[in-house]
Amino acid sequence: MPAYADIVFSTAVRQPFTYMLSGEEARSEAEVGKRAWVPLRKHKAIGFIVNIHNQVPDFDTRPVVKILDDTPVLSTELLELSRWIHRFYYCGWGEAIQAALPAGLSFHSEKKLRAAGGPVPEHLDDRESEIVKEIQKHGSYSQKEAHKRWNDELVGRLVGQKLLEIWEEPAVKMEARTENMWRWRDENARDKAKKLVEEHEKADKNYKWVRALKLLTELDLPEFQRNLTPCELLEYYTLNRIADEGLIRAEEVESNNLSLRHEHDPTRLKTLNEEQEEAFEQIHTALESRNYASFLLYGVTGSGKTEVYIHALKKALEQGRGGLVLVPEIGLTPQIVKRFYMIFGDDIAVLHSRLTNRERYDAWRALQQGEKRIAIGARSAVFAPVRNLGLIVVDEEHDASYKQKDPAPRYHGRDAAIMRAHINDAVVVMGSATPSMVSLQGAKKGKNTMLTLRERPFEATLPEVEVLDLKQYRSAMRGPIAVPLFQAIEAALEREEQAILLYNRRGFSFYLQCGECGEIPECPNCSVSLTFHKSKKQLRCHYCGYSERQPRRCKECGQEAVHPKGSGTQQLEEQIAELFTEARTLRMDFDTTSGKNAHADILKTFERKEADILVGTQIVGKGLDFPDVTVVGVIDADTELAFPSFRSGERMFQLLSQVAGRSGRAGKEGKVYFQTWQPDHPAIQAAQKHQFNEFAHQELAQRKMLQYPPYSRIIRFVFKGKKEGRVRRVAMAYTESLMETIGHPDPVLGPSPAPISRMQNYYRWESLVKIKPDNGAGAIEQLLDRTFERYEKHKPRGASSVRINVNVDALE
Numbered sequence: 013m014p015a016y017a018d019i020v021f022s023t024a025v026r027q028p029f030t031y032m033l034s035g036e037e038a039r040s041e042a043e044v045g046k047r048a049w050v051p052l053r054k055h056k057a058i059g060f061i062v063n064i065h066n067q068v069p070d071f072d073t074r075p076v077v078k079i080l081d082d083t084p085v086l087s088t089e090l091l092e093l094s095r096w097i098h099r100f101y102y103c104g105w106g107e108a109i110q111a112a113l114p115a116g117l118s119f120h121s122e123k124k125l126r127a128a129g130g131p132v133p134e135h136l137d138d139r140e141s142e143i144v145k146e147i148q149k150h151g152s153y154s155q156k157e158a159h160k161r162w163n164d165e166l167v168g169r170l171v172g173q174k175l176l177e178i179w180e181e182p183a184v185k186m187e188a189r190t191e192n193m194w195r196w197r198d199e200n201a202r203d204k205a206k207k208l209v210e211e212h213e214k215a216d217k218n219y220k221w222v223r224a225l226k227l228l229t230e231l232d233l234p235e236f237q238r239n240l241t242p243c244e245l246l247e248y249y250t251l252n253r254i255a256d257e258g259l260i261r262a263e264e265v266e267s268n269n270l271s272l273r274h275e276h277d278p279t280r281l282k283t284l285n286e287e288q289e290e291a292f293e294q295i296h297t298a299l300e301s302r303n304y305a306s307f308l309l310y311g312v313t314g315s316g317k318t319e320v321y322i323h324a325l326k327k328a329l330e331q332g333r334g335g336l337v338l339v340p341e342i343g344l345t346p347q348i349v350k351r352f353y354m355i356f357g358d359d360i361a362v363l364h365s366r367l368t369n370r371e372r373y374d375a376w377r378a379l380q381q382g383e384k385r386i387a388i389g390a391r392s393a394v395f396a397p398v399r400n401l402g403l404i405v406v407d408e409e410h411d412a413s414y415k416q417k418d419p420a421p422r423y424h425g426r427d428a429a430i431m432r433a434h435i436n437d438a439v440v441v442m443g444s445a446t447p448s449m450v451s452l453q454g455a456k457k458g459k460n461t462m463l464t465l466r467e468r469p470f471e472a473t474l475p476e477v478e479v480l481d482l483k484q485y486r487s488a489m490r491g492p493i494a495v496p497l498f499q500a501i502e503a504a505l506e507r508e509e510q511a512i513l514l515y516n517r518r519g520f521s522f523y524l525q526c527g528e529c530g531e532i533p534e535c536p537n538c539s540v541s542l543t544f545h546k547s548k549k550q551l552r553c554h555y556c557g558y559s560e561r562q563p564r565r566c567k568e569c570g571q572e573a574v575h576p577k578g579s580g581t582q583q584l585e586e587q588i589a590e591l592f593t594e595a596r597t598l599r600m601d602f603d604t605t606s607g608k609n610a611h612a613d614i615l616k617t618f619e620r621k622e623a624d625i626l627v628g629t630q631i632v633g634k635g636l637d638f639p640d641v642t643v644v645g646v647i648d649a650d651t652e653l654a655f656p657s658f659r660s661g662e663r664m665f666q667l668l669s670q671v672a673g674r675s676g677r678a679g680k681e682g683k684v685y686f687q688t689w690q691p692d693h694p695a696i697q698a699a700q701k702h703q704f705n706e707f708a709h710q711e712l713a714q715r716k717m718l719q720y721p722p723y724s725r726i727i728r729f730v731f732k733g734k735k736e737g738r739v740r741r742v743a744m745a746y747t748e749s750l751m752e753t754i755g756h757p758d759p760v761l762g763p764s765p766a767p768i769s770r771m772q773n774y775y776r777w778e779s780l781v782k783i784k785p786d787n788g789a790g791a792i793e794q795l796l797d798r799t800f801e802r803y804e805k806h807k808p809r810g811a812s813s814v815r816i817n818v819n820v821d822a823l824e
């Protein structure tokens with residue numbers, strides 16, 4: 013039996029720690045993929061077993077206290093994927109594993125208080141003895157709860173007197189989740205309700221709760237509250253009002269319900285057209301061979317890529333294998349989920365960021381146990397424990413949200429998907445209307461097989477795009493929009509059609525400026541100006557969340573001359589509302605979508621045609637299919653170019669192409685308008701004419717000349733610390749070590765202050781290195797190991813207070 017276990021923790025430390033497996037129990041239970049409770053420095057911590065062996069280490073080892081899981085929580089394949097991420101993206105192995113586990117199974121432990129037994133000593137005062145008694149009663153007490161309830165100092169004193177003890181316990185268990193279910197109070201309640209409604213209607217009394225009651229009589233109770241409250245009429249408050257009448261009651265039930273309640277009818281599978289069939293056949297053949305294969309499915313929006321995914325998934329399931337569908341975070345809309353649900357029903361587990369820990373855990377378990385065979389989700393769903401994985405779909409593979417920026421692991425969801433497909437001998441299909449240069453290059457070099465859909469399944473054609481040169485319309489603007497766009501919207505409204513107006517969030521900000529001295533209030537923690545939120549009369553930092561009340565006087569000169577400046581999302585909506593007084597406007601951006609279902613609610617409102625104009629950031633631009641939208645305008649098509657990144661042209665093209673592909677889907681003709689100061693820019697020209705290949709050709713030539721990805725791989729290093737001098741010195745020393753390791757300085761850029769040189773009170777410097785694109789996990793690990801080794805010998809004083817973040821394949 014193994015005598016030692018190598019264990020990793022959720023930290024950046026890259027080496028595993030070796031522990032002793034002492035005792036029969038630990039030895040027989042220890043297994044790779046399980047978590048263990050072990051001593052770590054002065055505390056205990058949850059670690060993850062990555063290896064068990066009999067090699068006696070040449071240092072003292074401490075024993076494992078307890079094995080926490082009955083069965084491994086991570087399969088061998090997912091463990092292998094996490095190891096690849098650990099090596100390729102150069103993070104702690106435990107950090108990568110943490111990303112793969114749902115919260116209920118993670119490494120968290122909790123501080124607890126427990127009381128010494130026996131009678132409470134007499135010398136304590138009332139408050140003190142109450143605390144001790146209460147904790148005795150509970151056996152143990154979470155320190156967080158204690159902190160909320162009692163004075164810290166008081167508790168501290170009791171700990172000092174050894175009447176209370178602080179200890180740590182792994183937070184493993186997930187509490188069962190309960191939720192409200194509404195039902196009729198008794199069997200006659202529904203009839204009573206109907207009568208009551210009739211009486212009120214006769215008396216012409218139009219109370220809100222009576223209208224709600226009427227709706228309830230038409231619905232099928234019992235029903236979960238979460239399914240009722242999305243309906244405006246059935247607010248919690250109103251339901252309680254009805255309960256007061258003695259008609260309905262709420263019941264707490266344990267909920268473990270992952271069912272989505274969309275329509276499910278597998279016979280609604282569409283027959284593929286010829287082009288789709290051709291693409292599908294190649295994927296099918298690859299699935300049959302049960303070897304790794306990768307495809308790049310290229311087709312404009314609406315060309316039927318999703319239908320191809322659905323058919324391929326169906327094949328994988330027929331083979332007895334599972335499937336994984338990755339979509340960009342903001343692409344995970346109810347619309348796309350509905351389409352998969354229609355065919356696959358409860359085989360689907362949806363993993364989105366708004367799930368509670370409990371919901372995520374349940375979905376994860378259901379997949380692991382094979383109760384559900386398909387996972388659909390954003391980036392982190394690449395770790396979903398789908399059994400016997402056969403097919404991975406990466407929709408909108410070019411989307412930047414697939415790359416995790418912070419914290420580590422800074423992995424790319426698409427590339428992790430490719431690696432996972434390799435590990436599982438699975439097929440990966442990456443789809444896009446505007447493939448990334450990396451995937452395109454991969455297709456050229458034969459790494460991916462390119463599949464193309466040229467036509468749209470219906471008569472729907474690509475919309476005409478008109479480029480509006482803002483220089484030319486300078487004196488013909490209606491507020492933020494040029495006259496032709498204004499007229500188009502007016503005409504659409506007249507025909508009772510809808511319009512969408514998009515702006516680039518990065519280009520819009522609304523701030524305060526002093527009219528006397530020009531001072532603009534800045535965030536005290538970050539080197540950026542504060543954004544003004546008019547409705548809340550607040551200034552807020554979009555990087556760290558700092559906020560303050562709108563000041564009356566300028567902090568610099570003390571004058572009462574602080575005025576709103578710039579253009580904000582709210583302001584834009586207001587201007588639009590003023591221009592089209594008859595129209596109902598709706599806004600969708602980061603601020604309006606932070607609530608749990610806000611995103612879906614806004615879309616539903618627009619879909620039901622309860623609004624005429626939707627104003628929003630690029631959140632609006634994806635995965636939407638509104639039949640009545642016939643005008644789409646981009647207010648500021650070229651702001652992306654203002655950002656210093658080799659990818660800004662690509663990103664602008666992608667954004668505009670997505671938009672241009674949007675309108676006019678269901679037969680009605682649509683028109684798209686780009687407002688720009690640079691009408692001749694290649695990205696705008698190409699997007700206008702729906703010419704991806706032309707754009708790609710030019711873009712690749714330029715990248716090659718400058719040795720940017722895909723002709724290189726970029727690793728970015730960010731140095732962060734509270735003392736500017738130290739950050740600078742560390743950046744210099746590290747960058748020098750990097751140059752020495754590589755052998756010549758050419759491919760290293762920097763160090764220099766980061767574009768936002770101070771964020772959340774941390775000064776930031778950065779360096780870049782370009783390495784050969786075919787460098788894999790082994791080469792990257794070796795390069796960075798050697799660099800860090802060298803740096804360790806030359807690091808300046810105070811270096812330990814400066815963090816060095818590594819970002820492999822940084823997007824900007």
Ligand code: ADP
Pocket residue numbers: 282283284285288311312313314315316317318319320469470
């Ligand atoms: P994409 O994923 O490329 O944006 P979709 O798969 O969403 O394209 O297809 C666009 C529209 O055309 C959808 O409404 C879809 O249901 C419909 N569609 C696609 N393929 C077919 C087909 N073979 N038969 C009938 N309708 C189709």
Ligand code: ZN
Pocket residue numbers: 535536537538553554555556557558772
């Ligand atoms: Zn800030």
